[in-house]
Amino acid sequence: MIMRSLCEKLRLGSCLLFLILTIIIAEGGANAAANDFASAPNSFSTSIGYSGVVGGYDVTSLYWNPAALALSHSHLITLTMKEINSLSYLGYKHFTPRYGAFAVAFSQLESPDAKTLWYAGGWGYHIRGGLYAGFNAGLADHPDKLWPTIGFGFLFKPQKSLWQPFSSSSFSGSPAVCNRLSIGLGVHNIQLGNIRTDHALRLGASYRLLPSGPTLFLSHHFRSAKDSDHWGLSWSPFRNLSISAGLQDFKIRLFSFGINCQWDNILFDLAYDGARQKIMFTSSVRIGTDEKTTAETNYSKAKEAIRRKDKRQALEYVKTALVYNENHAKSAALYRHLASTIFAEDNKIDSLLQSALRHQSRHQFIHAAALYLRVLKIDPNNEAARNAIAMIRPKVNMDSERWYLQGVRLYDEGDFKRAREVFESILLVKPEHFGANTYLKKISDYANQQAEQYYYTGLGYYSQRKLLLAEEAFQKALAIVPDYQDAISYLYRIKQQKAQNNDRINDLLIEAQNKEQNGVWKSALDKYQEILAIQSDHPLAMEKTAQLKQKMEEYIKLYFDRGVAAFDSGNIDQARSAFLTVVRISPNHTKAQQYLARLSLPSSASASLLEKAQENLNRGNWEMVVLLADSILQIDPGQEQA
Known part of the structure; x- marks a missing residue:
């Protein structure tokens, strides 16, 4: 406890010292003139030595590496101030689960002679696993010239995920080491037209030194005028608080540092840029619910869709939930279940469609229509089945009477299963067909009688405590009439009784087997007979009882x-x-x-x-x-x- 308290005090003290140093140094250099056109648009990237190609994940990713726009699954507004009453950057990012993240931004870029306005838009997309890609386009408005630019970026950042089929982002060989590594590539300011500007290629990597420890940033900027190296380090002593520091070209005077604080849906960044002797403030505000809440909402929608028996819509909701939160355990489990179910259904649909096409080619239109309707029962939005039914509908009426006569013949021959299929096929396409309805009622009445016989057979076995035979009879009744409530009720009772009896039966079995091994056959026989008194059709007890009686x-x-x-x-x-x-x-x-x-x-x-x-x-x-x-x-x- 003493060591933990001491560590907490050291963490808090280091954060306060960092904040005080930031304010003191910023106060001394707040009025210095800016001397670089390419100043960073946000505080955190500045504080880690301009390593934003792998360290900027808010709206300013549009500037550093547009691929990182897709890393955060929320809507954000980001603003940066480098001077009091002076807004230098304003941007908005909108995330969509299907198409990725879109962003627009406005910024004022500093140059020695005048300010340049930069308008930009971009897009970031999660390709697969830990791979992201992005694109941006901008328009720079200088007092004496106007030029368009484009850029693009890639980011590889492994993420721990429960969504294995769509997110195999981890290195199975060495997850403890490799999964902490991120690599980014960004190309910025590629000019269009005759205007010549200095484009930049940024290559960087970040590495989390410990599972929950500090992160090291390293990047190299390739420019035609001059290349530069950038180093940074970020550490979170508390859950919602982090401190960071950076260095450019290994020069002490080009150092930077900052502090980051998050409160609910608002993120605050404060940084000091030693190269420009300026203090910067950036704030990002999340609009709407957070990712976990959005995932939970979509999971609830998926459950509701399942209650409506719309599994395919439920799968779409679950996919959306996992896009927002890849580690949402309930959605991951439901996704695996729905994906396997729908995969089996798709195979069934393919088989039905092929069979329907064969019947259609043989001019067996009733059978073909019935198969198409079975497809629509599985997938109401199946376009192939909808279009085929619309095409063959005029020919169905001519074929229905021939099928009806075939169903009557099957009924007279006692083949009730096939007769039911024929009459149901007719009713699928002609629900008002009187003859098919009449014969289906006869078949249903006969099935009800059979189910009733199985039900009373099960009752007889149940009264004799022959639970297995009773269970089998009730299940046969349900196979004929799936909503036979009395059979369902007795099956539930049998399940409860078997659960209650299992412990006692297991104890008696152990005792009986021990006595049998020791040659005390009469006592062993008594134990087996006691089991039969609980469950008269217990297979092992019946077998052992017969063996012991013969042996005795x-x-x-x-x-x-x-x-x-x-x-x-x-x-x-x-x-x-x-x-x-x-x-x-x-x-x-x-x-x-x-x-x-x-x-x-x-x-x-x-x-x-x-x-x-x-x-x-x-x-x-x-x-x-x-x-x-x-x-x-x-x-x-x-x-x-x-």
């Missing part, structure tokens, strides 16, 4: 058979283990429970074994008799017969 039945049979065999052979421990496994998998297995009950009673178990030992004794199977006798003694050591 196989294991139950295997272990039950093992238990019976062990019981019959007198292996009591093995029999008990097998029957316990059966009961663990299927707690309600009656026979396994009965065997466990018999094994839990020593007397009954020993009696059963004694009975089997007696049978083997009677058959002379002495080894089995001995084995059974040992088993009886393990259960009941006091059994005398054993």
Whole structure:
């Protein structure tokens, strides 16, 4: 906090010192005589050492580099005063999104013997990405001569943009460095006619040293009399305040500096020109709303056009919004959506027009007219479709009855889809056709019945909690009758229920899968069945339930058979283990429970074994008799017969 406060104080102190120096030095040299015809028309360009070819972006760009007129997307009035009560420059710039920026200006140029009036007009245009071009034309009125001049300029100034299809202005290889560089070229005062004047070619570059730091300006002016070098530096210690300084031909006496302040729609520039020992004041006033507000307004118009289902007009509004503010995120997103949609529609229109031309060449005028009308449904302003319909309209009436009979035949054959297309084609060009209207009503009634059947099927599935099947049935109903409100309502309910159930189902799935991996099949089966209680047609739960039931039945049979065999052979421990496994998998297995009950009673178990030992004794199977006798003694050591 202490360091931040100290930095703020240093910034403020440096700005105040700069302003005081400007006033003191200007006061000392305010009355010095001017000695150069080509004095700068604005304060900021003066303060950066006359590097306006890459540093002037207001109306005075008309003088420095007309390409820069298009950089600012607003209407501006700019005036400059070099002496009290003396207006030396007055200009106006008008920006249009489609045609670029236009400007007019009037200025008084100083020369040793007399003042020259200069009238100028120009135009700047954004070509693509960071490239701009411009042109100007002027008329100089000197007391003893009058001559016209022209000029032109180019500017490359990369801009960060969300509007990628129309504004690929960044260097993808090194955006942190190259995107801070601007390059300008301006040719000024090219004479027309027999008058000879000294035209100037200005070449310059600017570079922002840090992403939000100072900007360095460098330019070289090529003239037949004498070339000159110009350096400048501008820094913004605060958001709406900047200070700048410049130097010409590396001569200290040709230094300049200034201060720039912006308040709402007004920009103030105050500069001291050391070469001419003059103080200059420039002010630019924005007329109308700022660029961000204009972009937001056009975005709102685009949304309104979408509500009117006029996507193409909406796209034009969005383009305009992005011209004013290339980083308007909502407009950029809407542009991408509309551009892709309209691109698909244009492909569809091309296909329809080609198909319509083929039908027209075969004298199938009803079909051709229907296709042209489908084009107009997509694009009401399509001139090709409008002109074609106007041309074939007289022939449509002759063709309509033949198409009507074809539609009736298709209806009788049960091909309702194609019959509907034929009758709708007739109604597109002859809305009053009674027969086509009648058959369309029959087809609609049949479709409504089908949709109703799908709707009631969906209701049945919904009552059984089979949400997926219910959803599919309701969607089939909507495919036939798109505005079936009851089906729409149930689809919304299903969507809400699925969203509510998803978290619980996911938790149960995790638990069931863990128990299945650990061999606790009964608990896993319970979890899957709990899922089915929430959504009875859950695919994975249904599949796992069937698999586990089959697997459990196989294991139950295997272990039950093992238990019976062990019981019959007198292996009591093995029999008990097998029957316990059966009961663990299927707690309600009656026979396994009965065997466990018999094994839990020593007397009954020993009696059963004694009975089997007696049978083997009677058959002379002495080894089995001995084995059974040992088993009886393990259960009941006091059994005398054993």
